Every structure is written in C-alpha cells, then in structure tokens.
Amino acid sequence: MSFAARACTLLAASACALTLSSASAYAGIGGKDNKQPTSPGRTSGGVSANTLTASATTTHIKVTQTGGSNSGGSTKPLAPVDPNWQPPACWYEPVASPQQLKSAVDRLKKNPNGELVPVTPTLSWGEELMVDHYEKGTAETGSGAGYKNYNLGKDGMFWRGVVNKNRESDPESAVCERTLFWQNANTLPDDKHAPTPDILAAYAYDKINVPQTRVELKPATRSTVNLPTWVWLNKATFKEIKVRAELQEAGVWAETTAKPIALHLDPGTQDAETFPASGDCQINGDGSIGTPYTKGDAQKTPPCGIRYLRATAGKPYSLRASITWQISWEGSGGTKGDLPDGTFETATDMTVQEIQSINR
Numbered sequence: 001m002s003f004a005a006r007a008c009t010l011l012a013a014s015a016c017a018l019t020l021s022s023a024s025a026y027a028g029i030g031g032k033d034n035k036q037p038t039s040p041g042r043t044s045g046g047v048s049a050n051t052l053t054a055s056a057t058t059t060h061i062k063v064t065q066t067g068g069s070n071s072g073g074s075t076k077p078l079a080p081v082d083p084n085w086q087p088p089a090c091w092y093e094p095v096a097s098p099q100q101l102k103s104a105v106d107r108l109k110k111n112p113n114g115e116l117v118p119v120t121p122t123l124s125w126g127e128e129l130m131v132d133h134y135e136k137g138t139a140e141t142g143s144g145a146g147y148k149n150y151n152l153g154k155d156g157m158f159w160r161g162v163v164n165k166n167r168e169s170d171p172e173s174a175v176c177e178r179t180l181f182w183q184n185a186n187t188l189p190d191d192k193h194a195p196t197p198d199i200l201a202a203y204a205y206d207k208i209n210v211p212q213t214r215v216e217l218k219p220a221t222r223s224t225v226n227l228p229t230w231v232w233l234n235k236a237t238f239k240e241i242k243v244r245a246e247l248q249e250a251g252v253w254a255e256t257t258a259k260p261i262a263l264h265l266d267p268g269t270q271d272a273e274t275f276p277a278s279g280d281c282q283i284n285g286d287g288s289i290g291t292p293y294t295k296g297d298a299q300k301t302p303p304c305g306i307r308y309l310r311a312t313a314g315k316p317y318s319l320r321a322s323i324t325w326q327i328s329w330e331g332s333g334g335t336k337g338d339l340p341d342g343t344f345e346t347a348t349d350m351t352v353q354e355i356q357s358i359n360r
Contacts, residue, residue: 052095052096052104052160054095056161057165060093060094061093061195062245063207063243064244065209065243075209075211076344078205078210078258079344081343087202088199089170089173089175090162090163090164090193091194092161092176092191093195094157094249095158097157097158098151098154098156099152101180104117105135108127109131112126117130119179120160120177120179121160121163121173121174122177134146135148135149135150144179156185156187157183157249158180161177164203195252197253197331198254199254200245200246200253201254201337203245204244204254208256208258209241215231216232221348221350221351222350223350225308225354226308228302229306229308230292231281231305231306232288232291233290235287242255242258243255251332252331253332254330255329256327258327259328260287260323260325260326262282262289264322265305265319266321268319268350272310273309274305275301276303281304291304311352312352316352319349320346321347322343322344324342326341
C-alpha cells in the first residue's frame with residue numbers, strides 16, 4: 001500500500017480530508033495524569049498544556065507586557081516603519097514527551113477508526129503510520145528515519161510546526177512541514193524556523209500594544225490663521241513598553257522593548273508651518289514632548305506645534321500626530337539586536353478661522 005493511501009486509510013469516510021480544527025478528530029497527548037495549568041499563549045486543544053489535539057495555530061509561547069500608559073485607556077498595535085517587515089509566519093515547538101506520544105498511539109490502537117494525530121500543521125496520521133514510524137522505527141517516505149519505541153528513556157521532546165495565527169493565509173506559513181520529529185533536551189533544531197531568541201523577539205514585536213492617548217493641543221480643535229497651535233505630551237503619558245516572549249519547554253526567551261523617541265506632526269495641509277520645520281518633535285530628557293501652553297504664550301513660537309496660514313473652508317484639516325517607538329530586544333544566551341521602529345498615529349480635526357488676533 002502506498003504512503004498516501006495508508007495516510008488516508010482512516011479517512012475514507014470523510015474523503016481523506018485533513019482537518020486541524022476539530023479536536024475530536026485527533027488523538028490527544030497527555031491523559032488524566034498529564035494535565036497542566038493553562039497559561040497565556042496556551043489556547044485551545046483541551047486542558048493539557050501538551051496536546052496533539054490543538055489547532056495548527058496553537059502556541060506554547062507565553063507573552064507578557066509591562067509598561068505603557070498610566071491612563072488605563074485602550075491600546076492598539078504598532079505599525080512597523082518598514083512596510084516589508086513581518087513577524088515570523090511559522091516556527092517549531094516541542095509538543096510531546098516519549099511517554100505522551102506512546103499514550104496517544106495506545107489510545108489510537110483502542111479506537112483506530114475515530115482518531116488521527118496531526119504530525120505537521122497540515123497532515124494527520126492514523127494508527128498504522130504512527131505505529132510504523134514511532135514504535136517500529138520504519139522510515140516513512142518524506143519523513144526521515146523512524147523511531148524505536150517512541151524514544152522511551154531518552155531525554156528530549158517531539159517537535160512540530162506552529163503557524164502564526166495572523167499569517168495563516170500567507171504562503172510562507174506552509175514551510176514548517178517537518179513531520180513530528182525528535183529533539184534532544186536543551187537543544188534547538190538546526191533549522192531556520194527554530195524558535196531562536198530573534199524569532200521570539202519578532203513574535204513579541206507583533207504583540208506590542210501602545211496607548212491611544214492623544215497629544216495635548218492649545219487651542220484644542222479650533223485654531224486661528226497665523227497664530228500657533230501648541231502641541232505637547234506630558235512625561236507621564238507614555239512609558240517604555242517591554243514584551244517578553246518565552247517558550248519555557250525549550251528554555252528560550254526574548255524581551256522586546258519599545259521606547260517612545262519622537263512625535264511627528266502632519267498639519268493636513270500645505271498651507272501651514274510646523275515647529276520644528278521637519279515636523280519631528282524630539283522627546284525631552286524627562287520623557288515629555290514639547291512644552292505645555294501657558295497663558296501669554298499665544299504670540300510665541302512653540303518648540304512643538306503648527307501655524308496654519310489659511311482658514312478652513314467648511315471641511316476641517318486633519319492634524320495627524322504619530323509617535324515613533326524605537327524597538328530593541330535581548331534574549332537568552334546573551335543575544336540582542338534591533339528591530340524596525342514602529343509608529344502609532346492619531347488624527348484630530350482642526351477648524352481654522354480668519355481672525356488675526358485672539359485673547360487667550
């Protein structure tokens with residue numbers, strides 16, 4: 001019997017469909033004696049942290065974020081300055097010990113017609129293939145050497161590919177297709193899709209959420225031709241953000257840090273001047289940006305602000321303010337590096353009136 005035919009033997013009733021979303025279709029790893037507390041990042045696939053019933057996008061990477069805004073407001077993801085940068089599409093993770101894999105196949109033997117084991121994010125095997133490859137040591141086509149008796153007594157785990165949920169439809173997510181394979185303890189696979197610290201750092205970048213706090217404006221929404229609008233951010237508004245991504249089973253981690261470094265102003269019209277001329281307001285030593293407006297500053301030039309030169313004609317100008325966040329990371333084994341800066345933009349409608357002086 002051919003490999004393809006054998007892989008589909010137990011799927012005849014369903015036209016050999018390879019499903020990953022239905023946990024009831026798979027043989028699970030980790031029975032009643034192997035349950036572990038769930039933790040952030042360990043979703044779906046039942047109560048056990050180590051399962052083969054999970055969907056292709058289930059990850060054991062634990063993500064924690066600290067820092068940000070004191071305001072308690074809602075947050076949004078960062079947009080990378082480099083439009084070509086993307087987080088990893090897929091990677092490999094440990095999913096089963098030798099005993100857990102054996103237990104899964106033992107359950108298959110008791111109920112061979114109702115369960116399958118996903119051995120890659122897109123391929124599932126039934127009892128015959130699982131027994132041949134992981135118990136008898138048969139080398140299946142395209143799957144490398146087999147394993148004798150599930151590698152019982154050896155120190156390590158069986159690993160499988162995981163797909164980034166945010167990139168499921170991306171063709172690059174289909175490259176982590178190594179059949180469920182063995183990896184010795186305290187080592188990472190020799191594969192560019194291994195969960196190295198730089199991979200975890202990029203994964204953490206994708207999880208950074210920054211506060212939506214708006215910049216302070218004076219005047220707030222109604223300005224006057226030729227008089228400056230002051231723009232600033234108080235030092236308590238933004239804080240450095242750290243996101244830690246850790247794959248505890250593999251002993252690897254990375255912490256990605258986002259640090260606010262500048263505010264860029266776009267007045268929404270060419271009939272305006274920005275201060276400074278570049279529109280880039282640098283962060284001050286105390287963490288603030290710009291200088292708050294005080295009474296009597298109406299005629300002064302703000303260190304960070306805008307002067308509109310033409311009144312609006314019915315439709316307000318859209319004043320866009322974007323914070324630039326500098327991204328760096330450090331990880332296990334003394335690793336570290338940088339990632340593309342990120343930005344977060346807010347917009348304010350500004351009405352500009354034709355009055356040459358105003359009492360503020």
